[in-house]
Amino acid sequence: MPPNTLGPALEKGIWVAVVIAAVIVVLRVFAKFQIKRVGIDDGLMILAELLAIASTVFLSLSVKHGFGTDLYSMPRKDLQDVLKYIAIQVPLVTLSTTFARSAFILYLLPLLGTNKYHQAALWTVLIIQFGANVASAVLPLSICRDVAALWDAEVAATTSCGDSDAVFRFAYFSNTFNSATDLFLAVFPAVVFWNLNLRLRIKIGLIILLSLGVFAMVASIIKTTKLNSVPSITNMGAAGGIELIRWGYIENVIIIITSSIPCIRPLVISSVRKISSGKFTHTDEPSTPAGGSPSVGPKEAKESPHARGFDPDVEDSSVDRILDDTRSVHTSTSVEGAESPSFESPDFKKDAGISVITGAGQSVTEPRSNL
Template identity: 40%
Template structure:
């Protein structure tokens, strides 16, 4: 189907991407909230991310309504009513998706603050990123809505009014997208560098690096928005010219939410897998014949040893690091450990173990 023909319609493809991404984000966000409540670590960053998801879903509704009125088709082939309504809902989609993306990045900055807050400079820098994401994305919405004296002229081309030069909106969009891209890069790379410098097992380091660098995927979508941002200056056929920009805006919005939430749900996934494995082992043990157990003292010592090993492994586990707000004591390059000593006695004598 030729992009210039009257039968051209990119709407169904956008709808499929839109609601598939929305469903994935809702699932991941639900798991995030469950995981945080399970370890009693629900915090402000989770609330901000929930706000980002609500805004993203509202944006999804707006683009769905826009497509229902002809968005994704050529403007000239739409009825007069659909021309107005498609651009009106598209404008709503633009505004909501921009703010949702900003809230998503701000939430991830807050999440990192809990982990890296003992590093003064990074603590300050993350607060700057938080404020910058809120400000630049809200200002972007203002530039969209305030570009004309009569706001209705944004979606109704028959309204005669005074507007800014379209290049003003385009240039600011370049600035906004560039800052968002740089933010994604920093929020992915710096935690990766920080965790790699810790004295941890290589397996743990690799897991942390993968989890914390997922934001690079969202960065790709942000870069693609920069590539297609010129299309917003196309006033004559916005319903078709901005299709690629809208696809990447949707992808960026939901990728920010999903990639920033995946590190939070790892503990829940691991716990579920362990529970399944434990149930399978319990069933297997029930089928084995019973044998005599160890002496009481040995049993107590074995239980204590296992508990200490489990505690040590837990302190160096990915889920402990990502959920512990007091992690970063990087002076000396490691995580402090505590060793407990237990005295085990029997009836005849006392021995130190």
């Protein structure tokens, strides 16, 4: 049997990707815990990552027995083990991807407010993709009376099985719907958030963060084109289905990572700010005049947050907090006075007055008369 080079290379690459995804999920939960917003979506994402790790363990076992080489050239025992571990890991990856995608939809639901059409669209997509993928994961394992028929030719010859073509057709349907779902989840938030009353810089940043799922759509499409190469007793070849397995894991990891990145936005921005401020502190120490207090030079003034037109309270916040603040501006009438608290931002005037939010969404400020 020729040396196995494809299998070990695939195994190493997938393990690296799964570990990176695990780190991102940990940061996600930490960030959500800090703002006290840990929810069901985080539990589903943790479950998705655990399933991804479990499936990668079975990938390692299949590579150990020769996965990545010509299945026809394997000893019978190794062939059975490879097919068995593949039959186990494929449903695990499918379920992991399903839970991760569902977690992202649940994360989006409160962000999009209470618009009943938005809510109905997301719930419909969630239910259909969840049901279709669970069925797609279970059907291959239940198509034969004896599940060992999936990896043992002798058992397959003595047991009855259902229509494998129907299972393949359903797999094509579910994977095609997954690709469409990933596209929908990338475009839908962009359309909704574009109409929000946010700074253009923040708006574009949020749209990019919440539209990263387009990469998952590409991986899903490529995986769908490889479905006919799934390894089985009746489908063995030189490639051994390695490309199908590769793109299945790529889709899975991309969804876990891209669905969690929006949640760790405050951590990333905070870390960058600390690194930047440390750099300025060490390289541009302010001089101290005879009076005792350090003077602020033009460089320091230029680098200050407000001099750059930067509002830390807004730009350091999590996505959901930013949108909460935006909704409060749209749905409330604020009265600003000399002693009343106000939402300080360069976009709002600091003059005392009455700010009225009109029905058209425009703010009209009426100056207060002098008393």
